[in-house]
Amino acid sequence: MIALEAVAKRYGLFQALDRIDMQVAPGEFVVLLGASGCGKSTLLNLIAGFDAPSSGRVLVNGRQVQGVTAHCGMVFQQYALFPWLSVLDNVCFGLKMKGVARAERRQTAQHFIAMVGLEGFEHHYPKALSGGMRQRVSIARVLANDPDVILLDEPFAALDAMTRQVLQQELLQIYAHSGKTIVFITHSIDEALLLSTRMLIMSARPGRVACDIRNDLPQPRTADIQLSARYNALKSQIWNQVQAEVMRSLESRAA
Numbered sequence: 001m002i003a004l005e006a007v008a009k010r011y012g013l014f015q016a017l018d019r020i021d022m023q024v025a026p027g028e029f030v031v032l033l034g035a036s037g038c039g040k041s042t043l044l045n046l047i048a049g050f051d052a053p054s055s056g057r058v059l060v061n062g063r064q065v066q067g068v069t070a071h072c073g074m075v076f077q078q079y080a081l082f083p084w085l086s087v088l089d090n091v092c093f094g095l096k097m098k099g100v101a102r103a104e105r106r107q108t109a110q111h112f113i114a115m116v117g118l119e120g121f122e123h124h125y126p127k128a129l130s131g132g133m134r135q136r137v138s139i140a141r142v143l144a145n146d147p148d149v150i151l152l153d154e155p156f157a158a159l160d161a162m163t164r165q166v167l168q169q170e171l172l173q174i175y176a177h178s179g180k181t182i183v184f185i186t187h188s189i190d191e192a193l194l195l196s197t198r199m200l201i202m203s204a205r206p207g208r209v210a211c212d213i214r215n216d217l218p219q220p221r222t223a224d225i226q227l228s229a230r231y232n233a234l235k236s237q238i239w240n241q242v243q244a245e246v247m248r249s250l251e252s253r254a255a
């Protein structure tokens with residue numbers, strides 16, 4: 001589904017990513033974890049086609065990524081909604097660009113607006129919505145475009161803890177029902193453990209995949225999973241790894 005082959009990314013003399021080889025199978029929920037600045041967003045942007053690698057290849061569905069396509073949909077931390085469009089028109093936007101007829105795109109948009117719990121808010125504008133509601137609109141907009149891959153760059157980081165928990169459960173439901181392939185960035189080990197089927201821990205300077213861990217916690221996952229022995233074993237394994245990478249990154253910055 002997604003393949004990165006010897007991918008490197010340089011910004012001038014700075015090597016942001018180096019020798020990234022990774023594969024994401026259809027239906028996986030992969031979470032990227034790592035110290036700030038290790039290249040997680042850079043990696044996601046290469047998969048989305050927002051940017052091109054300096055060397056190596058990025059493939060989605062067997063095709064080399066050479067710009068933005070409808071195969072990938074992105075949800076950003078800062079909602080990225082059009083403030084001058086209503087919820088309905090924001091969710092319809094991608095379908096309009098694809099040339100889908102008005103009645104059909106409205107029907108599709110309504111379906112996904114209802115799925116994310118925003119029925120009744122179709123004609124509201126983003127500024128009249130809470131952060132959690134705006135992020136629901138972003139998710140509905142991506143789902144309406146029916147991409148094969150959904151990329152989420154710290155989508156819940158700006159939300160309060162309660163809203164984050166609700167949206168995490170909603171995303172798990174959407175994942176379970178849609179079978180989409182997901183790549184998700186977070187700084188939260190708990191969020192990674194709750195959501196993922198697999199976790200990639202990145203090292204910094206240059207960014208590489210340092211550790212690839214299968215998340216074998218049973219599904220469906222609720223907050224109770226945090227009480228299990230396996231959860232705590234995985235959490236301490238990841239914590240040790242992330243901490244080692246963060247220390248390495250700080251040392252290399254100081255050098």
Ligand SMILES: Nc1ncnc2c1ncn2[C@@H]1O[C@H](COP(=O)(O)OP(=O)(O)OP(=O)(O)O)[C@@H](O)[C@H]1O
Nearest residue numbers: 011014016034035036037038039040041042043207
């Ligand atoms: N357009 C750019 N020009 C120059 N350097 C860049 C550019 N984009 C990213 N970088 C650098 O590349 C490195 C990786 O950045 P990136 O945003 O991918 O990290 P990240 O792991 O997502 O960080 P965070 O967790 O803080 O969001 C950083 O050192 C950043 O300063």
